[in-house]
Amino acid sequence: MRLLIAEDDTALGEQLRQRLVAEGYAVDLAANGIDAGHLGATEPYDAVVLDLGLPGRAGLDLLRDWRTAANHVPVLILTARDGWSERVAGLQAGADDYLGKPFHVEELLARIQALLRRAAPVRSPELRVGTARLDEGRQCLIEADGSSRALTATEFRMLRYFLRHPGEVISKTRLAEHVYDYDGDRDSNVIEVYIRRLRVLLGQDCIETRRGQGYIFHPPVAAP
Numbered sequence: 001m002r003l004l005i006a007e008d009d010t011a012l013g014e015q016l017r018q019r020l021v022a023e024g025y026a027v028d029l030a031a032n033g034i035d036a037g038h039l040g041a042t043e044p045y046d047a048v049v050l051d052l053g054l055p056g057r058a059g060l061d062l063l064r065d066w067r068t069a070a071n072h073v074p075v076l077i078l079t080a081r082d083g084w085s086e087r088v089a090g091l092q093a094g095a096d097d098y099l100g101k102p103f104h105v106e107e108l109l110a111r112i113q114a115l116l117r118r119a120a121p122v123r124s125p126e127l128r129v130g131t132a133r134l135d136e137g138r139q140c141l142i143e144a145d146g147s148s149r150a151l152t153a154t155e156f157r158m159l160r161y162f163l164r165h166p167g168e169v170i171s172k173t174r175l176a177e178h179v180y181d182y183d184g185d186r187d188s189n190v191i192e193v194y195i196r197r198l199r200v201l202l203g204q205d206c207i208e209t210r211r212g213q214g215y216i217f218h219p220p221v222a223a224p
Helices: 010-020 033-042 060-069 086-092 105-119 153-164 173-179 186-200
Strands: 002-006 027-030 047-051 075-080 097-100 132-135 139-144 148-150 209-211 216-217
Touching: 002 010, 002 173, 010 027, 010 105, 010 153, 010 173, 027 033, 033 060, 047 105, 047 173, 060 075, 060 086, 060 173, 075 105, 097 105, 097 148, 153 173, 153 186, 153 216, 173 186, 173 216, 186 209
Parallel strands: 002 027, 002 047, 047 075, 075 097
Antiparallel strands: 132 139, 139 148, 209 216
């Protein structure tokens, strides 16, 4: 899953970026409204954390522009704790949620996870692969007997995206755009390497290759 953080407080923005990367997200950071507006309009984010008080262009203007252009990316706005009028304006402009400053990062994480669940075809809070469960906190697979199977950061991001979009044809480009940040290595050969690794981990039939189209993820079904 790929996120955009639009926050002009450099220290806060970097703190959020580092924490979200540690939680298994690909994250881009914009410190002004010009950069945020461009990224939000041209890059396929799964969610945006948007501070309304951005220099260059106000966050509310960016949100209105995105919605006018039929960009329905989930947006969580950050406002002052007592800024009820900003919250109302943001929600009316098309925001999906809001959080007042100061806030606990854990609450921000929970709200982002809720936005991503609501926006994805699979909305269950628990993602399963056969008898195993994807532990998003530890970024590993937990078997029915409690044992764990380790995942690399990229394997985790890719598997989580597949599990939220089972049965869909997902091109290499789309997969790379949602697994890597703006500066990430999106070489198609690297994508193929991780596809092979997931097949070894989950079974060769779990990821179908459609020539010229991409991949389809078929989650293994637990035996009755």
